[in-house]
Amino acid sequence: MERTNFGYHLSEGWRSIFTHGFMSFAAACMIVACLLIMGCFSLVALNLNRMLDDLERENEFLAYIDESLSEEEARALQSSLESIPNVSSALFVSREEAMTAFMEGREDQPLFRKLPAEVLRHRFCIHVKDIEKIGTTVGIVEQVGGIADVRAELKIARGFVTLRNIAGAVALVLITILLIISLFIIANTIKLTTFSRREEISIMKMCGATNWFIRWPFVFEGMILGLVGAFLAFFLQWGIYALIQNAITRSGEISIITLIPFSSMAGRVLKTFAATGFVIGTGGSLLAIRRFLQV
């Protein structure tokens, strides 16, 4: 494209948005609607993922220390435990601390009242980085000298892994389906706008316009509509998210759920919306105009 024509095509594309006002409005609305649907679903998936992350971080297992080791010797095992690849932290819990924790809520029960702390063992509370590898990590910890026993709730850990995998797969499939449906709807909307201008295209062809001379204004028009739609969708998404966040905070029952603040994702959401709007706007225009160029 020549530089002198760049300005011409851009201004033609811009003007065309207003001269075909209703169709432009329809196309922009479709882009906004599709981005909003995809955006809402992606944000729900992102928050679920974050909640699962938090829950996984709570997952820990206990490594009991051999009773023959003194407290100092037991504490000294911390560095060897933390040097195991998947271990994120190993917190020492003395038998006295363990007894205090055990007695919480059981103060009224006479059976436990005179229980000495020696019935319990020193232990390490171990958190892992990757919950999927917890089985292997437990095996390694069991091999460390001075560790008498390990108690890990592997079933719960596996449950988390399965839940995350299912949630991830469902999110991926649904987002892909939504994206395909959105592209289809937008391409058809733009095709409708282009159809109303097929006469104009055939006149241009008859006057000796090349296919790209005809395409450029449509491409710019689609690009502008896509970007405008993306910005509108971004601000609407922000508003909807804030409303939901406020509703959750105000409600007593589900206020335990903490959503990721929108401001921390705003940059990424804007970039994603702008990129998607740009691609579906320009791509939709190119696809839609293709069949009308065969004159």
Next chain:
Amino acid sequence: MIRLIDIHKDYDNGTKALKGVNIRIDDGDFVFLVGPSGSGKSTIIKLITAEIAPTEGRLMVNGYNLNTIRPNQVPCMRRTLGVIFQDFRLIEKKTVYENLTFVMRVAGASPREIKKRIPYVLQLVGLDRKANHCPSELSGGEQQRVAIARALVNNPNVIIADEPTGNLDPQRSLEIMLLLERINELGTTLLVVTHEQALVNRFSKRVVAIENGRIISDGTGGYYHNGKN
């Protein structure tokens, strides 16, 4: 220059639109192509503008061999032609000035050339005061003059007018034909397709008559239909 040598055109539905047509139009000629509906006039226009390809025969337009032309050369070939249609085919959402601008842009004209050329052409067709009007604000005759200005604006070698007076009353038709005659006098080749016998007979020009896909007469001085003047 336009040359059709033994041109045949068969459509997919089996219609034999042209059966061995030979026409030679030299630079500067003014030619009427006449004939009844369905005789093959429109097929000849479509062949010359490369909308369709001949089934058989050789076709040359302004130095381009349309039998071997590459698709990317078609726009360049079309820029050597100016086409006027019966239904004007102006872009309704553009003003008269813009309708001409985009045709010059297509040909790669600079904004300076456009500013210089369009007022001249609009003056030539008598529409210099209507530059900022939209086609819907103009009469049929004025719209056809815009179409003529559009055909003329890139200074083409040949102007093809397909039933240019078909939608106009006799007075406006005569005005349009006089304008086309004037354009021809300025050096542009004119091929006017029509079936208006009275109008053709007013001008002493070459008339090529076609019927059932065959040229039945080619001469100067009148519209011969079914062997009668």
